Amino acid sequence: MAIAIYPGSFDPITHGHIDIARRARKLFSRLVIAVVANPQKNSLFTLGERVTLTRQALDEEGLGDIEVTSFDGLLVECARAHHADAIVRGLRANSDFEYEFQMALANRDLAPEYESVFFMTAGNYSFLASSMVKEVASYGGDVSKFVPRSVDAALRARLRREKP
Numbered sequence: 001m002a003i004a005i006y007p008g009s010f011d012p013i014t015h016g017h018i019d020i021a022r023r024a025r026k027l028f029s030r031l032v033i034a035v036v037a038n039p040q041k042n043s044l045f046t047l048g049e050r051v052t053l054t055r056q057a058l059d060e061e062g063l064g065d066i067e068v069t070s071f072d073g074l075l076v077e078c079a080r081a082h083h084a085d086a087i088v089r090g091l092r093a094n095s096d097f098e099y100e101f102q103m104a105l106a107n108r109d110l111a112p113e114y115e116s117v118f119f120m121t122a123g124n125y126s127f128l129a130s131s132m133v134k135e136v137a138s139y140g141g142d143v144s145k146f147v148p149r150s151v152d153a154a155l156r157a158r159l160r161r162e163k164p
């Protein structure tokens with residue numbers, strides 16, 4: 001069976017990401033979550049924190065056999081380093097499609113040997129995004145049903161500390 005890499009910012013990992021990882025894990029013999037070093041948006045958590053939180057969250061959810069790594073540079077280079085066959089991404093609303101399509105075509109142009117594979121979000125996670133979780137948490141809202149316990153605790157600690 002094939003090896004897949006699931007890249008993203010994971011700032012922080014949510015139940016939406018975990019759902020995709022859990023389902024992808026069933027189809028691939030090895031799944032590697034690859035946390036990007038420099039996300040396109042400013043990140044709340046450092047790279048080290050995002051990797052640690054992702055690892056903790058997967059362990060908490062009984063997904064200890066999913067590997068976690070980080071990468072700086074091109075995703076296809078990271079895929080190559082892990083001998084991946086496929087790149088996994090989640091698709092939520094229509095609005096995700098254009099960005100994902102562009103990224104998949106760019107990656108195919110760079111390295112045609114990797115197939116991009118998309119998992120449709122579970123309906124109850126279709127609105128869920130790390131950015132939304134951070135916004136709700138920053139106003140003191142309860143995000144405990146959107147993220148694993150360790151992530152919820154990290155958000156509380158970080159946002160409490162960041163208040164003036």
Ligand code: PNS
Pocket residue numbers: 007008009010036039040073074075076102103106107
């Ligand atoms: O969770 P995100 O922020 O939507 O993930 C985006 C990510 C990390 C998958 C994407 O930005 C990426 O692959 N970055 C690495 C640079 C790269 O390879 N770019 C070429 C593809 S457009």
